[in-house]
Amino acid sequence: MKLRNISHRMGQALVVALVLAASILGVPGAAVADTVYGTQGMAYSGVANPPTSDKPQSKLWWNDGSWWADMWKTGTGWSIYRLDRTSNSWVDTGVVNDTRGSTLADTFWDGSNLFIASHVVTISSDGTPKPSLSGQPAKLYRYSYSGGKYTLDSGFPSTISNNSSESITVDADSVGGLWATWTQVGGNSTSGFTNTVYVNYSTNKGATWGTPFVLPVASPNPAPDDISAVVAFGGGQIGVMWSDQRTDTMWWATHADGKPANSNWKLQPALRGNGQADDHLNLKTLQADTSGRVFAAVKTSLNDTSSNKTLPQLVLLVFRPGTGAFTQSTIATTGDCVSRPQIVLDTQNNLVRAFQTAPPTSVSGCAYSGVAGSIYEKTASMDNPVFGSGRGTPIMQAASSSNINDVTTSKQSVNNTTGLVVMASDNVAKRYWFSDRALGGTPPPAGQAPVASFTANPTSGTAPLNVTFTDTSTNTPTSWAWDFGDGGTAAVQNPAHSYAAAGTYTAKLTATNSTGSSSATATITVSSAPPPPTSGGITVVNANTANSGTAVTTASLAVPAGTAAGDVLVAAITVDLNPGLTAPAGWTAMVNGQSINSSSSSGARAYAYYKVVGASDPATYSWTLSSAAKWGGGITAYRGVNNTTPLDSPVVTAADTSYSATSITVGSITTATNGAMLIGGVGCDCSTPVVTAPSGWTERWEAAAGQIAEQADKPQATAGASGTATWTLSAARAVVAWQTALKPAA
Secondary structure, X not given: OOHHHHHHHHOHHHHHHHHHOHHHHOOOOOOOOOOOEOEEEEEOOOOOOOOOOOOOOOOEEEEOOEEEEEEEEOOOEEEEEEEEOOOOEEEEEEEEOOOOOOEEEEEEEOOOEEEEEEEEEOOOOOOOOOOOOEEEEEEEEEEEEEOOEEEEOOOOOEEEEEEOEOOEEEEEOOOOOEEEEEEEEEEEOOOEEEEEEEEEEEOOOOOOOOOOEEOOOOXXXXXXXXXXXXXXXXXXXXXXXXXXXXOOEEEEEEEEOOOOOOOOEEEEEEEEOOOOOOOOEEEEEOOOOOOOOEEEEEEOOHHHHOOOOOOEEEEEEEEEOOOOEEEEEEEEEHXXXXXXXXXXXXXXXXXXXXXXXXXXXXXXXXXXXXXXXXEEEEEEEOOOOOOOOOOOEEEEEOOOOOOEEEEEOXXXXXXXXXXXXXXXXXXXXXXXXXXXXXXXOOOOOOOOOOEOOEEEEOOEEEOOEEEEEEEOOEOOOOEEEEEOOOOOEEOOOOOEEEEOOOEEEEEEEEEEOOOOEEEEEEEEEEEOOOOOOOEOOEEEEEEEEEEEEEEEEEEEEEOOOOOOOOOEEEEEEEEEOOOOEEXXXXXXXXXXXXXXXXXXXXXXXXXXXXXXXXXXXXXXXXXXXXXXXXXXXXXXXXXOEOOOOOEOOOOEEEEEEEEEEEEEEEOOOEEOOXXXXXXXXXXXXXXXXXXXXXXXOEEEEEOOOOOEEEEEEEEEOOOEEOOOEEEEEEEEEEEEEEEEEEOEOO
């Protein structure tokens, strides 16, 4: 980008200044709130760059009937999310890749593996060159997929390069190799700065990489501001395109698969001429096209070299292997005030779908190209790509913050089965935005107030009752106001709430956008918890629960009120990923790290313990995690338990790691003593589903967040087989469960 065009990073303050200067610049300011298009997503913080950038990179992919994204989660890092089209929201799968807030990534799904190339970002401009930093590795994460779950392959992440860069992209060739390209700035203000196009190659799908090398062609040294991108095409070739503002050229180098990586490159200009090169480019290839066409959306610098508003600003280049040459067509002109183009190939409808940033619909002009605002779409035939005039159709626009920018897409083609999802970010309000619609249709409705609706699960039960609320409103609300009826409120889209006391409550959602608002209600019925059961002298004293939704190294549980010496405490904790737990003194493990697909990047572990209370026990017990992780847990105090042999039967467990379980059954145990108390619980690799205890059991507590753990009990008057116990979940998840029995005192 030119120095004058980096201003979009200055955010809302500059936009306000532009509106105030509208009379001078001839740009009318917005008198009323803009119409909302698209859907506002989750907030983010702690990441150095807009999380949907950078220009040639892709953050989305389609797999197994769902759209997925690599998204930054505050306090956690870059995680894999799945789009839940029913609730119109992104769901965290709990799979974390890079935790570095200074990184951005390029992703793609090749039908067998997911690849995420993550690099530390150094942005350089012509006016302010910044050298790439050594010792800041670009890493490749490769995942396998099964049963709705991504699992990091052994040996990953691998290292692509040891230097930071403005952008990096990757793609796979036809012989099992993986290619990466980036530009690397060197030098200093005294000796001068040099930017170089680098490439690296892996013969084994990214497991090991060679030494990065300079692209072996005649012109691998563009301006400090320039970037490169890589694409596989034609069933047997790799292409690298890069901008070169020093020679006013967009260069294109191709390489046949199977040839030595650092030789046999063919170079040609893709676009050349005064003002034709800028550092905005996005490559797409149509894998199903036997002719091997490559489509590239690029931005020119003609807005810097001429005041003619009819000159091309965004250009579609199409490489046709039959002729070995590029054709070009105008996506938008300099007068349209557009920038940061992205394209998706719609094979169902034979369309090139182009997306770009421009000022909001209430603003007709601009002071410079590159100002953030809204995201627009334009389409043209893939065979004869002629685009209509203007910015196109708005697909993402906010009412109160005209700062949406950095649209991102998928490397894959789309069709009527996949539909179309694109994502962007508002780096002033620090929120994601996205657009999801069926192909062949129209963008989401505009100018209509939301029709509020939601689901609550469960809607009845005993206190304390944990309820999850899911927004199902239509017409794209941008804010949500929840009143749970017991004095509790929330302003997030999909909250959870715990009802502590018995009663009948009216939960109310008010959904709002720039056009208006509407409300919906649901009744939540909470009954009193049954009195503690008495079974052979065993009674329940009380219970507590706690959790941490952020990664920590200590899990602390308070001793339930009323606990006395001689009581027996039963505690259960579910931890994210795979840390070990070191229990406080005096605690005995019943379930010791039962795996739920646990690894360093996914899954969870379940633990359960018991302890006989002494005369001077502390008020709180703390477990130490071997590595920081989210957790949820609880503790129940029982009275009348045999202090010498607290357990009356062995512990049995069950696990379902398919991530499709909505229930789990634990096998029967055999009690040896009349009046035993059956105890059991579940651990889930999740933070939201509501657990329902087996029929006839009393749930004592359930963690409300972090990672789900739950515990329940049931008296058994006569010794013998207990029968199986089945817990149910409100959503499909991976889960473990356990069951044993407490032995009554003599």
